[in-house]
Amino acid sequence: MTVVERREVALVDLLDRLLAGGVVIVGDLTLRIADVDLVRIDLNALISSVNAQVPSPFGDSQ
């Protein structure tokens, strides 16, 4: 059904959409997680995780 072959979507591409896109609903109705702050929090988390997982810049060549 898709025009191009489906391969596993890269996490960054996914987060570009799921954390920076999509309808944001804030207010008393929700638990207020879908907030802009989220993007910052997660990117910090990502960066530190990536750094922790890849101690050497020469370790992993993709």
Add this chain to the structure above:
Amino acid sequence: MTGLRYVYAVCRPFGAPLQAQLTGVAGAPPRQLVHHGLVAVFSEVPASDFAEEPLRAHLEDLDWLTATARAHQGVIDALTVVTTPLPLRLGTVFHDDSGVRTMIEARERVFRRTLERLEGRVEWGVKVYAEVSPEQAQSGTPSAPAVSGQPVSGRDYLRRRSTQARAHENMWQQAEEFAGRLHATLCAHAEDSRLHNPQNATLSGAAGRNVLNAAYLVPRSRSEEFVELVDRTKDESKGGTPGMRVELTGPWAAYSFVEEEQT
């Protein structure tokens, strides 16, 4: 019924059933809540993981975030097969059904208008990377003789440095021009576009610097044409502008186009 409601998307009612084995976040199957002629697709999730505090903590955990993002996307993908979903941002959680209903009522008009606008459209992501070869980055222009180890005079050294800097500058300028041209071409074949922030190479693990990270809204019926256009550009970039890499992702639900036009 003590679970919270994790809502993935709002859609118009759709006839076709979702895949029976589909699981959403927290391994829970997606369900539908119909209200005022709109459908909220949600999973019941445990408060122990999805209440505000635990959710915030989980979002700092890359493995958890990855699993949740992929599960969320899995549901959106499945919806995209049967309808045009209006995706909500990751982590939109309500206390109960009545919270979901109230949200639908409060935004009914905007939802309908947006669903109307996005009907039959998908999003394509296009990224351009400028790749600097390690030799270029370290030892100046490709034409500079590779005379490593040989002593150089101070003047030669400075000359080489300035050539190197100029080459570098030219390269970025070329990269920006290439990306600008491509964006203009693709815009002419899309209904709408959005520019995302360039991706950080540490996060993406991609080689080169991300100079364009854009999303294009394209009718499903014209997607094949759009993909072919991007493919042609890839070939051109190989021939005409060396060091440029074009990447296409999609089709996505129209995540980047859910907001009304802001100009």
